[in-house]
Amino acid sequence: MAWIELEHLSHCYQAGTEQEHRALDDVSLAVEEGAFVAVLGANGSGKSTLAKHLNALLLPTSGVCRINGLDTAAAADTGELWKIRQQVGMVFQNPDNQLIAAVVEDDVAFGPENLGMPPDEIRTAVREALACVNMTHYRKFAPHLLSGGQKQRVAIAGALAMKTRCLVLDEPTAMLDPQGRAEVMETVCRLHEQQGITIVLITHFMEEAALADRVIVMADGRVADDGTPREIFRKAAALKAFGLDVPLATELGLELRASGLDVPQDILTDDELTSALVTLADYPHGLTAATREGRG
Amino acid sequence: MSITLKHVAYVYMPGTPFEHQALGDISAVIEEGSLTAIAGHTGSGKSTLLQQFNGLLQPTAGRVLVDDVDINPKAKKDRAAARAMRLKVGMVFQYAEQQLFEETIEKDIAFGPKSLGLSEEETAERVKEAMRLMHLDYETYRKRSPLALSGGQMRRVAIAGVLALRPKYLVLDEPVAGLDPRGREELVKTIRHLHDREHVTIILVSHNMDDIARLADHVLIMNQGRLVCDASPREAFAQENLLEGAGLKLPHVMALMKELRAKGLPVRMDCLTIEEAKREILNVLKAVKGKGGKKHAQ
Amino acid sequence: MLSDITIGQYFPGNSILHRLDPRTKVVLLFFYLVLIFLCKSGISYGVMTVLTAVLMLLSKVPMRMMLRSLRPLWWIILFTFVVHIFSTPGEELCKVAFLSVTAEGIVEGFYICLRLVLLILLSSLLTFTTSPLKLTDAMEALLSPGKRVGVPAHELAMMMTIALRFVPTLIQETDRIMKAQQSRGADFMTGSIMKRMQAFVPVLVPLFLSAFRRADDLAMAMEARCYRGGEGRTQMKALKITSIDYVAWGFSILLIAAVLALR
Numbered sequence: 079m080a081w082i083e084l085e086h087l088s089h090c091y092q093a094g095t096e097q098e099h100r101a102l103d104d105v106s107l108a109v110e111e112g113a114f115v116a117v118l119g120a121n122g123s124g125k126s127t128l129a130k131h132l133n134a135l136l137l138p139t140s141g142v143c144r145i146n147g148l149d150t151a152a153a154a155d156t157g158e159l160w161k162i163r164q165q166v167g168m169v170f171q172n173p174d175n176q177l178i179a180a181v182v183e184d185d186v187a188f189g190p191e192n193l194g195m196p197p198d199e200i201r202t203a204v205r206e207a208l209a210c211v212n213m214t215h216y217r218k219f220a221p222h223l224l225s226g227g228q229k230q231r232v233a234i235a236g237a238l239a240m241k242t243r244c245l246v247l248d249e250p251t252a253m254l255d256p257q258g259r260a261e262v263m264e265t266v267c268r269l270h271e272q273q274g275i276t277i278v279l280i281t282h283f284m285e286e287a288a289l290a291d292r293v294i295v296m297a298d299g300r301v302a303d304d305g306t307p308r309e310i311f312r313k314a315a316a317l318k319a320f321g322l323d324v325p326l327a328t329e330l331g332l333e334l335r336a337s338g339l340d341v342p343q344d345i346l347t348d349d350e351l352t353s354a355l356v357t358l359a360d361y362p363h364g365l366t367a368a369t370r371e372g373r374g
Numbered sequence: 375m376s377i378t379l380k381h382v383a384y385v386y387m388p389g390t391p392f393e394h395q396a397l398g399d400i401s402a403v404i405e406e407g408s409l410t411a412i413a414g415h416t417g418s419g420k421s422t423l424l425q426q427f428n429g430l431l432q433p434t435a436g437r438v439l440v441d442d443v444d445i446n447p448k449a450k451k452d453r454a455a456a457r458a459m460r461l462k463v464g465m466v467f468q469y470a471e472q473q474l475f476e477e478t479i480e481k482d483i484a485f486g487p488k489s490l491g492l493s494e495e496e497t498a499e500r501v502k503e504a505m506r507l508m509h510l511d512y513e514t515y516r517k518r519s520p521l522a523l524s525g526g527q528m529r530r531v532a533i534a535g536v537l538a539l540r541p542k543y544l545v546l547d548e549p550v551a552g553l554d555p556r557g558r559e560e561l562v563k564t565i566r567h568l569h570d571r572e573h574v575t576i577i578l579v580s581h582n583m584d585d586i587a588r589l590a591d592h593v594l595i596m597n598q599g600r601l602v603c604d605a606s607p608r609e610a611f612a613q614e615n616l617l618e619g620a621g622l623k624l625p626h627v628m629a630l631m632k633e634l635r636a637k638g639l640p641v642r643m644d645c646l647t648i649e650e651a652k653r654e655i656l657n658v659l660k661a662v663k664g665k666g667g668k669k670h671a672q
Numbered sequence: 673m674l675s676d677i678t679i680g681q682y683f684p685g686n687s688i689l690h691r692l693d694p695r696t697k698v699v700l701l702f703f704y705l706v707l708i709f710l711c712k713s714g715i716s717y718g719v720m721t722v723l724t725a726v727l728m729l730l731s732k733v734p735m736r737m738m739l740r741s742l743r744p745l746w747w748i749i750l751f752t753f754v755v756h757i758f759s760t761p762g763e764e765l766c767k768v769a770f771l772s773v774t775a776e777g778i779v780e781g782f783y784i785c786l787r788l789v790l791l792i793l794l795s796s797l798l799t800f801t802t803s804p805l806k807l808t809d810a811m812e813a814l815l816s817p818g819k820r821v822g823v824p825a826h827e828l829a830m831m832m833t834i835a836l837r838f839v840p841t842l843i844q845e846t847d848r849i850m851k852a853q854q855s856r857g858a859d860f861m862t863g864s865i866m867k868r869m870q871a872f873v874p875v876l877v878p879l880f881l882s883a884f885r886r887a888d889d890l891a892m893a894m895e896a897r898c899y900r901g902g903e904g905r906t907q908m909k910a911l912k913i914t915s916i917d918y919v920a921w922g923f924s925i926l927l928i929a930a931v932l933a934l935r
Contacts, residue, residue, distance in 0.1 A: 120554050120555075120556055121524055121525060121526075121554045121557070122524070130892075133896050135892055135895060135896055160898040160900065163895075163896060163897070163898045164898055167896075167897075168893070168896040168897075170889060170892070170893060171552075172886075172889055174841055174886070175885075175886045175889035175890050175893065176889065176890065176893035177837065178833070178834065178837060178890065178893070178894060178897075179805075179833060179837060180804070180805055180833065180836045180837040181805060183908075184805065184908070184909070187908040187909075188894075188897055188899075189897040189898055190906075190908070191905050191906050191907055191908060192897060192898040192899050192900060192905055193898055194904045194905060194906050195906060196906060197906060197907065197908055197909075197910050200906065200908040201908055204908065220840070221837065222840040222841055222844070225416060225417075226416075233893075236897060237897070240897070240898065252551075252552045253551065253552050255415070255416045255581045256581055256582065256583075256622075256623060257415065257416070257581075257621060258416075282553075282554045282555055284555075321554065321555060321556035322555055322556075323555040323559075326626050326627065326630065326648070327630065329648060330627075330630070330648055330651060330652060330655075333648065333652050334652060334655060334656070337652065337656055339655075339656070339659070348626075348629065348630045348633055349633070351630065352630065352633045352634045352637050352639075353637070355634060355639060355655060355659070356634070356637045356638060356639055358659065359638075359639055359658075359659055359662050359663070425851070428855055430851050430854065430855065461857060464855070465851075465852070465855035467848060467851070467852045467855075470852065472849070472878055472881075472882055473849055473852040473853060473856075473874075473878050474878065475873070475874045475877035475878050475881075485853075485856055485857075485858075485874065486856040486857050487857075489856060489857030489858055489859070490857050521881070535856060536855065536856060539856065539857060
């Protein structure tokens with residue numbers, strides 16, 4: 079049984095009114111424990127709605143959402159939602175709107191406190207969680223004095239302190255500068271690799287999605303495509319039609335291919351593209367002085 | 375005509391324990407008709423700098439001239455002229471959609487012209503013009519609530535609200551931040567169009583080197599409150615140490631070309647767009663093969 | 673401009689007063705304030721003055737900062753003094769216009785002013801040595817016996833916590849929106865009061881919209897982190913009574929008894 083299971087999941091906002099809006103339409107998905115899944119989609123494609131189901135912030139209008147075997151709708155009836163939320167940590171887009179306390183360490187403690195953990199355990203959990211995201215030094219800071227990237231790392235620590243097993247990140251880097259974006263992505267990748275935390279990353283940045291081992295493309299509330307980044311990004315034209323993009327290396331590779339160069343069509347990273355081009359020029363050992371003069 | 379900074383310095387909260395020198399001795403010229411980018415890492419002083427352009431902050435030392443008029447005059451008689459010049463500089467803040475407040479898009483865009491005391495007809499005229507410039511259809515959108523739009527469209531409305539003041543210089547602070555890829559792409563095109571076709575001088579403030587590489591013709595780089603580079607994009611990005619020192623990265627295309635060069639393909643590094651990079655790679659591969667490189671595996 | 677405001681006047685430190693449990697501080701402050709109102713004789717006033725001075729020294733808060741907290745109330749203190757000089761009946765010293773200055777008036781005025789100054793200094797000692805967060809915790813703890821009769825102690829404390837967290841954010845935001853509207857020609861500085869109030873509509877509407885959006889986001893973030901109200905919640909930094917608190921209580925009981933006897 080997969081860790082996250084969605085079966086024919088649909089979600090309607092304001093169901094039964096004139097403004098009824100079907101944000102998710104018959105979505106079926108399974109995500110294994112320890113996976114790193116990126117979800118792509120233009121605005122309004124339903125990806126945020128999907129994310130909120132994983133933490134039972136929203137419940138299915140029809141269909142089933144199961145997290146580690148727990149049905150979210152059933153858990154809501156029995157008052158056991160916290161069991162799901164403790165296992166699935168959420169990080170949202172706006173770093174300013176998800177930190178609750180006026181001091182970093184108190185904020186990280188918020189989740190464990192809600193779970194009723196004894197104070198000593200909370201202290202240990204907070205210390206470990208802050209160390210995991212390299213924010214120990216800032217534990218006494220007020221959130222408004224931190225950079226965007228640092229705030230998002232504190233938000234991640236807040237989830238880790240609850241001993242979460244899965245992180246759902248809803249455009250966590252959209253409002254950050256390049257440095258903050260790099261900090262957050264580095265943290266997410268490290269948590270995935272070293273602690274085996276399941277990652278569901280919703281993003282508008284194709285380079286971030288290329289880091290995942292699976293990419294899901296959403297369009298109009300449905301899963302439009304699902305595969306490895308390599309399989310997905312080679313379909314550049316289709317992605318652009320969904321209002322999405324491809325990584326720069328993929329795009330340049332496809333353009334060169336269109337101009338008649340024999341580069342592979344499923345290039346993902348800069349390294350793959352440059353290596354392919356060098357092989358193409360057949361200079362496995364670098365340039366000799368003679369050819370360099372020849373060109374100059 | 376230009377915006378000229380002469381030895382501008384700015385100190386936050388002088389005389390308190392929180393005193394902090396945000397800008398130190400900055401001199402620069404932003405020419406009319408240019409598309410100037412101000413790059414810098416968060417906290418480099420670029421936000422403080424841009425607020426000098428229309429007098430939101432007044433320099434602690436030095437002068438700011440817009441079209442040769444000091445916008446922070448000492449003499450009282452010069453104040454009216456200075457205020458008029460300040461309004462020649464339109465300022466679009468980061469996440470500008472958050473400043474929308476009227477019930478309809480038309481009314482919101484009209485806020486600026488109305489504050490200037492323009493007549494109804496003149497105001498209506500300017501609203502139409504601003505919406506046209508931002509590619510918002512007047513009839514479709516004018517009666518809609520700005521809050522019912524998508525993020526990208528809301529931002530267009532906010533920019534139109536500034537364009538309705540008919541600024542000669544338009545300052546855009548991180549204009550594409552937070553938009554989805556389609557929204558980003560469309561807004562970049564619109565900015566291009568504003569500059570190339572409508573001849574608005576644009577000052578683009580950003581920490582995204584990719585956007586700067588494909589848009590700007592002049593780059594100012596800020597680091598720790600100082601201006602560390604004032605050059606064309608090609609010259610600026612050629613100084614990698616300087617970029618790194620300022621906490622910035624090479625534009626992605628250039629980084630890729632650099633990697634390619636490091637692996638032994640003698641390509642030029644200073645390609646700013648995918649199109650340029652593609653042409654350079656094709657040329658170099660052709661040249662290399664022609665000059666006796668072994669043919670690719672048969 | 674707006675971002676220059678600093679909220680609260682907490683002075684971080686590690687003095688004995690800083691280390692006292694905030695509940696002890698709040699309750700003792702309450703007793704001391706009542707005690708000051710009960711003072712009648714010079715001796716009792718003297719004792720309270722010495723107490724305040726000693727506490728100020730113990731707090732290690734710079735004297736200048738302490739005295740600054742009196743500044744906004746300076747005029748009220750002076751006014752009270754003048755009113756008492758003229759309005760207390762007794763032996764007339766001299767006459768100013770048709771009002772007479774009395775010796776009793778000067779003494780009475782002095783005591784009343786001293787009372788005011790002590791009240792202000794003692795209260796600000798609490799805020800100087802206790803972080804707003806600890807004050808909130810103390811409030812929750814002291815109100816919690818009222819839960820049974822329906823006092824929402826936890827909810828009030830949570831509101832305080834969130835308010836403290838978001839005040840700086842909202843100040844930054846107000847500053848930004850004001851600047852954005854100013855750049856569109858809005859004028860907050862000139863014109864009649866009515867006109868200036870109207871000028872704030874374009875600031876207040878976006879500010880409220882954004883505050884509601886934040887509230888919505890925050891509520892979701894709290895829920896996502898298993899927030900279920902105060903029931904079954906623990907605290908990482910649970911308040912703890914230490915030996916300093918016992919000493920403070922013992923000393924205070926003696927002091928209260930002494931002042932009551934001497935008053």
